[in-house]
Amino acid sequence: MIVRVHAGWLVPIAAPVLRHGWMDVDTARGDIVGVGAAEAPSERQADRLLDLSEAVILPGLVNAHTHLELSHLAGQVPPADSFVAWVRAMLAVRFGTPAAPAAVIGAAREAIASMEATGTLGVGDIGNTDASVSPLAASSLWGVHFREALGLRPADATRLLEETRLAVRRTHHTLCAAGNTRLSPSCAPHAPYSTSSDLIRGLASGYEPARAVSSIHLAESTEELVFLATGQGPLRDLAADRGAWDGTWPTPGVGPVAYLAQLGVLHHGLLVVHGTQLRREELRMLASTGATLVLCARSNRWVGAGVPSVSEVFASGGAVAIGTDSLASVADLNLFAELQALRDLAPDVPARSLLRAATLGGARALGCDALGVLAPGATSRAVVRVPPPAVTDVEEWLVAEASDTSDLRWLDDLL
Template sequence: MSGRVVAATWVFTGRTDAVIRDGAVALDGHVILAVGARHDIERRYGRAERLDAVLLPALVNAHTHLELSHLRGRVPGGVGLAPWIRLLVSARAEDPRPGRALDEAILNLEEAGVAAIGEVTNTLAALPHLARAGIAGTLYHEVFGFSDARIAASLAAADEMLARASDPGPGLAIARSPHSVYSTNPRVLAELLRAGPASVHLAEDPGERIFCAAKAGPFASLQRMLGPVEVCPLGRSAVAVASPHMGPRSLAVHGVDLDADDLEDLARSRATVVLCPRSNLHVGGRLADLPRLLADGIPLAVGTDSLASSPSLSPLAELAELARAFPQLSPAHLLPLAWNGTAVGAPTVGRLAPGSAPGLVAAPLDGARPGDPAAWLVEEFGAAERPFAWIARARPTQSARGT
């Protein structure tokens, strides 16, 4: 690919709700040279190729479990998180290897316009697939166990797996992470969150609050699956236990069960809350309070969770679910949740900035003339999940072996 100028009916620049009518993007290969009004870009870079489309930065799926893709549709929901985890563990024990489902998941991500990812993993199975596809982001390698012996074994296994893993390639990092307050030794949870980057499942279910406050409820019995219990987190809530150790490179995934104190703690931590609405509805039938999170200024991103709990890997499909649940929120204000590349260690993804290669996708209008391009995008490429056309690929430049 050499120099190219592409014009479109609408151009979203990313990270905000800013959109340019009759806009254009100048490219040098996959690198953005300039973004602006078509007449300005053509004056500087020459005549543009005109597309009947909406142009936008490639998207970010900030929470996935690609290695569970073979369990799509095989783990029933509606039972609450703790019982659902038992069903998931049982299904995975019967069929532990994702096989070709990983290749299909990568194709699903590409059709959904995804260039960066927050992949939560026990096996690093998705690493070579992501590297071959040129998808950036972070693989959060989870550790489990409450007893000293169990957590030490989990950490050692993670280190051994990392040593055997292939080079992550440009734009991918690997970071050890705790799974949750109900499954990871509190000392190790704190250490990994402080070290960062890290991701933790947090406040996904009201049972976490009961577990932390009273050592009771469904997670107390679930915890016994992880071996002898020598320590137990003590706090008002899961957020109260984890948030003192979290920072700007932390992901708090789900945030469904939050009270006013939890929201204050999260805001103070500057962690990003990752919303996975379709998974939350499947597992427990509840959604995070998005209007309150926005009002409190908490950094946000969106993820799909695994195909065991969500029907696809499309970030815009998650936004479509949020748009249905919260019609008072403008779709234009939802789009930035799918452009938060910084949250997963891919800061160039999600914004058409000159000098970067964030990935550029087109949403063909096919003759439609929407008055609200954001609402049209969320409906057609979110709810209906039409595939995007790639104009330029993301080209990340850094990688890291792990922390």
């Protein structure tokens, strides 16, 4: 059945906003078959009309970086003044008194429900356990579950690589058994300060041939810059305290982007998460590789790492996506709240660019072709929002004032 939806505004992302636009949806296939302006009516025969003339429709949002397995830590690791102090506090809570597996899985399930309720359709989820895999498999979300590994001792790299690949295959089987084709499994190195160069190289190309995408935390804190440049500082102390330091890790002696470039792992399927400490030249260099920079500004502030230069990031011309990071370092997984934080940090960045990052930016990075746009072939599971009557610039409203999502509906629930 074809349903023609008339909307007050359509935000196609890859094309300008359409005021009083129409969108034809094939409800049997669950995808969009046509989008257009009022002046150019559809020539298709519609079986039914749906009037949403008070509403704005946009693609489901993509949270390109979170850790659902940490959802049970919500509210348990307070904001810190320094990154390493926060990491130590998080590790103490997570491993000091480990939560029961059922509680971890239950919290991940609740977190997914909150993402679905706030307009998120795509996810890049990082885990070093299986905890979030079954909840994800049963959800409406699309995207990638990255199995993450870390280990700074070069001698451990081969073993850790093999263990990670086994875990990815397990995720693959769980998703297949659930009949879930919306999500793919892949693998990811944690960060250059925690992961040896061989392990980074082994994981950063992703899990081929399923989906050759990967992810790495990069340039999150000043402590990371110090450790990469000198092999010293609070991150070296942390590695030693955790038994991860055996003195054989060769100090790169360069900045984070230069280091990954030396390792040959910067590619268009890599999600580079945070970039809080990247300078303009590094952002430009990163942009030229095709990698996607994933901003998690609220989390950066929470963990005491500062905030990214959001305007510089967008000015670099590189691909940008948006994530929340985990509930251990952010109050909620609501991407509209994340957009509002970015708007506060960068009043000069066009709302259109921020919305693109929150949709198509993440969808492309994760290899989800059906997400991120309103266009033929894209999923009809789109977000419906109702702006207050006085709103004329809906893109600005969506990024600056729409974090209360009590009005939010999913289009396919209305069809």
